[in-house]
Amino acid sequence: MSGSDQSVVGQQGAGALVVVPTFNERENLPLITERLFTSLGDVHLLIVDDSSPDGTGEVADALAADDAADRIHVLHRTAKDGLGKAYLAGFAWGLDRDYRVIVEMDADGSHAPEQLHRLLAAINDGADLVIGSRYVPGGALVNWPKRRELLSKGANTYARIALGVKVNDITAGYRAFRREVLETIGLDRVESAGYCFQIDLAWRTLQNGFTIREVPITFTERAIGESKMDGGVIAESFINVARWGVQGRLAKLRR
Numbered sequence: 511m512s513g514s515d516q517s518v519v520g521q522q523g524a525g526a527l528v529v530v531p532t533f534n535e536r537e538n539l540p541l542i543t544e545r546l547f548t549s550l551g552d553v554h555l556l557i558v559d560d561s562s563p564d565g566t567g568e569v570a571d572a573l574a575a576d577d578a579a580d581r582i583h584v585l586h587r588t589a590k591d592g593l594g595k596a597y598l599a600g601f602a603w604g605l606d607r608d609y610r611v612i613v614e615m616d617a618d619g620s621h622a623p624e625q626l627h628r629l630l631a632a633i634n635d636g637a638d639l640v641i642g643s644r645y646v647p648g649g650a651l652v653n654w655p656k657r658r659e660l661l662s663k664g665a666n667t668y669a670r671i672a673l674g675v676k677v678n679d680i681t682a683g684y685r686a687f688r689r690e691v692l693e694t695i696g697l698d699r700v701e702s703a704g705y706c707f708q709i710d711l712a713w714r715t716l717q718n719g720f721t722i723r724e725v726p727i728t729f730t731e732r733a734i735g736e737s738k739m740d741g742g743v744i745a746e747s748f749i750n751v752a753r754w755g756v757q758g759r760l761a762k763l764r765r
């Protein structure tokens with residue numbers, strides 16, 4: 511880990527930690543870092559690397575060492591352990607410090623740092639969890655393979671019906687949390703290791719009485735490297751969502 515602990519001062523990004531999980535993103539990481547700090551100079555960045563074989567962790571360390579403003583931090587984990595686990599480790603790191611807002615963002619450029627101000631503005635406006643949504647008016651997909659789009663829309667429809675929630679893009683990975691949401695949910699209660707983690711957190715956010723607001727974003731398919739989505743991720747989502755749906759309905763019946 512590098513960099514020192516400090517709260518951030520400034521305007522829109524003040525007190526915000528952007529958590530970026532990485533696995534084999536050596537070429538993407540410098541590009542997204544540059545774009546992030548060009549867009550919002552007063553956020554902090556935490557890179558959570560799972561010992562990427564391509565040397566992403568060393569690239570992250572070099573970026574942290576070169577940042578004179580000490581805004582970049584790196585968490586090195588020993589093995590690839592899933593997107594959800596990487597985020598939870600990053601959130602725990604952020605909650606241990608003074609950050610007011612914790613952001614999720616991919617390393618591959620799918621989530622434009624230039625649109626982060628939209629998420630932070632909604633937090634400043636009182637939302638508890640803000641989802642950068644592809645499926646609200648103004649949201650868009652660029653170059654995403656048709657099969658990924660169908661999978662994503664299918665997963666969203668399934669989750670909406672099974673859980674009885676109204677979120678349009680509950681699988682989205684571009685998000686901003688007010689720190690109280692994560693503190694109240696309790697990170698150790700989150701059950702999903704993979705991408706189902708996104709649904710898991712949104713579901714628990716609502717169950718704990720917090721609000722979710724969706725703001726439109728443009729999701730652009732990565733130009734470099736490849737997705738780490740696999741069959742295990744899909745199976746975990748299917749099973750967990752079904753289980754939460756049944757639990758939620760039983761709890762309602764008992765009331």
Ligand SMILES: Nc1nc2c(ncn2[C@@H]2O[C@H](COP(=O)(O)OP(=O)(O)O[C@H]3O[C@H](CO)[C@@H](O)[C@H](O)[C@@H]3O)[C@@H](O)[C@H]2O)c(=O)[nH]1
Nearest residue numbers: 531532533558560591592593596616617681683737738739
């Ligand atoms: N540390 C770590 N990082 C990981 C791991 N798996 C993936 N990542 C990182 O997590 C980010 C997203 O992974 P991708 O594999 O590129 O995601 P995607 O298929 O494009 O999926 C995106 O869209 C989904 C919604 O449809 C989202 O659910 C998902 O979060 C993500 O935003 C990238 O920065 C990638 O390096 C892991 O096991 N460990």
